[in-house]
Amino acid sequence: AAARLYDKTVLITGASSGIGRATALEFADVTQGKIKLILTARRLERLNSFKSQLSSQYPDIKIHTEFLDVSKINTIREFFSHIPEEFKDIDVLVNNAGLALGKEQVGEMKQEDIDTVFNTNVMGNIEVVQNIVPFFKRKNSGDIVQLGSVAGREPYVGGSVYCASKFAIRAFNTSLRQELMNTKIRVIEVQPGAVDTEFSTVRFKGDKKQADATYVAEPLYAEDIADTIVYAVSRRQNVVIAESLIFPNNQA
Ligand code: NDP
Numbered sequence: 001a002a003a004r005l006y007d008k009t010v011l012i013t014g015a016s017s018g019i020g021r022a023t024a025l026e027f028a029d030v031t032q033g034k035i036k037l038i039l040t041a042r043r044l045e046r047l048n049s050f051k052s053q054l055s056s057q058y059p060d061i062k063i064h065t066e067f068l069d070v071s072k073i074n075t076i077r078e079f080f081s082h083i084p085e086e087f088k089d090i091d092v093l094v095n096n097a098g099l100a101l102g103k104e105q106v107g108e109m110k111q112e113d114i115d116t117v118f119n120t121n122v123m124g125n126i127e128v129v130q131n132i133v134p135f136f137k138r139k140n141s142g143d144i145v146q147l148g149s150v151a152g153r154e155p156y157v158g159g160s161v162y163c164a165s166k167f168a169i170r171a172f173n174t175s176l177r178q179e180l181m182n183t184k185i186r187v188i189e190v191q192p193g194a195v196d197t198e199f200s201t202v203r204f205k206g207d208k209k210q211a212d213a214t215y216v217a218e219p220l221y222a223e224d225i226a227d228t229i230v231y232a233v234s235r236r237q238n239v240v241i242a243e244s245l246i247f248p249n250n251q252a
Pocket of ligand 1: 016041044071096195196
């Protein structure tokens with residue numbers, strides 16, 4: 001199945017840490033570097049040191065890194081119009097950039113945090129898809145991998161805005177999948193439970209104690225989700241892993 005990925009171009013948003021980074025690594029590993037990666041996030045220096053690491057491990061790999069803040073919706077079209085020629089023929093989008101902020105109850109939430117979560121997880125995500133779908137339609141192929149969450153299926157106290165954002169994206173994905181039925185474009189939604197990444201640290205704005213307290217005894221690792229993403233993308237064209245809900249074995 002890995003051979004199906006050879007020489008593909010994969011665009012990953014939020015590739016500077018956690019699931020996005022692990023997914024880039026998994027694509028590189030399974031193809032032994034026979035792949036082109038466009039890695040984006042806000043922390044460009046992290047992307048560049050990751051690029052050096054991957055390039056020394058896999059001499060054949062081609063990597064383009066670029067700053068992209070998906071919450072700045074009006075910069076996304078510009079980003080797409082400046083992708084270098086060699087990387088323009090995108091085959092796979094891993095639309096991964098996302099975050100939660102705070103654990104407040106409704107009425108206590110800061111408006112700017114609500115905006116950040118929605119602008120990143122929903123508006124930015126949709127704008128990235130908007131920019132890629134016409135291109136995928138023209139070539140009648142392409143995979144859109146969307147990072148949903150268990151929070152997009154089961155709301156919980158203290159997660160109202162984040163849950164709403166992931167419910168929104170799940171509805172968007174389902175509708176998009178229906179729209180693209182009878183094309184060779186696939187919409188793949190991966191829905192992790194608790195994954196040990198920087199997600200909790202970001203959520204609690206660096207408060208390590210609160211961040212650690214949110215984890216189940218043994219959470220998933222970013223590699224577990226990366227593994228599922230690469231598995232789904234490397235299925236035969238007639239197969240779409242539409243939704244995968246992935247829990248650690250001690251979360252339900
Ligand atoms: P991390 O915090 O480790 O990674 C998040 C990534 O998103 C980083 O690379 C960050 O890069 C990027 N990002 C955040 N905001 C923006 C932005 N405005 N523009 C561009 N990139 C941005 O968390 P995860 O790897 O865990 O999260 C990845 C996805 O998985 C998210 O969509 C999250 O909702 C989802 N998820 C995570 C779960 C978990 O338990 N960890 C559970 C279920 C779903 P930078 O800061 O450099 O921009």
